[in-house]
Amino acid sequence: AQSVSQHNHHVILSEAASLELGCNYSYGGTVNLFWYVQYPGQHLQLLLKYFSGDPLVKGIKGFEAEFIKSKFSFNLRKPSVQWSDTAEYFCAVSTYFGNEKLTFGTGTRLTIIP
Amino acid sequence: DTGVSQDPRHKITKRGQNVTFRCDPISEHNRLYWYRQTLGQGPEFLTYFQNEAQLEKSRLLSDRFSAERPKGSFSTLEIQRTEQGDSAMYLCASSLPAQGEQYFGPGTRLTVT
Numbered sequence: 122a123q124s125v126s127q128h129n130h131h132v133i134l135s136e137a138a139s140l141e142l143g144c145n146y147s148y149g150g151t152v153n154l155f156w157y158v159q160y161p162g163q164h165l166q167l168l169l170k171y172f173s174g175d176p177l178v179k180g181i182k183g184f185e186a187e188f189i190k191s192k193f194s195f196n197l198r199k200p201s202v203q204w205s206d207t208a209e210y211f212c213a214v215s216t217y218f219g220n221e222k223l224t225f226g227t228g229t230r231l232t233i234i235p
Numbered sequence: 236d237t238g239v240s241q242d243p244r245h246k247i248t249k250r251g252q253n254v255t256f257r258c259d260p261i262s263e264h265n266r267l268y269w270y271r272q273t274l275g276q277g278p279e280f281l282t283y284f285q286n287e288a289q290l291e292k293s294r295l296l297s298d299r300f301s302a303e304r305p306k307g308s309f310s311t312l313e314i315q316r317t318e319q320g321d322s323a324m325y326l327c328a329s330s331l332p333a334q335g336e337q338y339f340g341p342g343t344r345l346t347v348t
Contacts, residue, residue, distance in 0.1 A: 125277075153335045164239075165278070165326070165339040172335060211277050221335045222268065222291065223328075225277030 123148035123214050127226035134202055135234050142197040142229050144186075144212030153221065154195040155213040156186055159228075165211070171195065182206070207233045237261060239340035241327050247346045248317055255313045256343045260329030267310050268337060269302055270326040271295065278326050284310060285332070317347045 124147045134140060146152060156168040169180025176188040186197045195212060211228045215221040240259045248254050260267045265286050270278035281300070282292045286307035296302075299317075304310040314321055324344050328337040 155336075157339075164341040165328075167336055167338075170336055213277070215335060221266075221330065221337070222280045222283055223270075223278070223337060224280070227275065228277050 123152070123216060123224050125212050125214050125224055125226035127210075127212055127229050129229045130227070131230045131232070133232045133234065136204055137201050140197070140199040140202050140206070140231070142210055142212075142231070144195045144197065144226060146193050146195065146212075146214045146224075148193075148214065148216060150216060153215045154186075154188060155215070155223065156180065156184070156195075156197050157211045157213060157225075158208050159211070160208045168197070168210070202231075202233050204233045204235045207231060239327055239329050239338050241325075241340040241343050243343055244341060245344045245346075247348060250317055250319060250347055252317055253313065253315045254317060254345065255311050256325055256345075258310045258312070258327030258340060260309070260327070261338055262308075264329035264331055264338070265307065266330045266332060267304055268328040268330070269310070269312055270328065272324040272326055272342070273322075281312075314345075317345075319347050321345060322347045 126145045128143050154171040157165045158168045159165050171178045171188045179185045209228045212226040213223040242257045268283040269281040272278040284304040299315045302312045324342045326342045327340045330337045
């Protein structure tokens, strides 16, 4: 069975700082990878996804993530964060067997200080 | 709003009572998923439907849990004889086949006292 690790539980940054959140997965086969975000009081929203092709994917709000197959990693990055990026970020993986159930990491709480 | 909706948003119940939650997916989505999320954890898969067929159930889903999607549209999740350990946020998501991307509802927060 697949699993996802997010090693940063809580990250605190100042506005304009650069962000990188780690995500590692455990699965030997082909995977689809996702980053979801949950803003305070809101539901989970898709930030970006990787299925195949260019391992550097761009998402909404200036976020990007890079799939490194050899490292089983899918780290999320943003060059300059804003206060509005304060949220909880979840990395997730699915394996395609006709059922794309998601396996999530434990999440990283991001706090941006104005 | 054409997103996934869930009802109720909050439910407080006493231990031993039965509760039922409803999920209305995005109208053209024929896949519907239930997840459970506890504090400090990511969502955990419970079960999923393709149209009205329940195709997979997690081992997390004890015999006290049952889910239905009778007409392939909305779905219900029932918990019988609730226990304090059932306290969690129950999330519903929907998708199109092979799309991979799931759209989540706001969740139902269950508190068992």
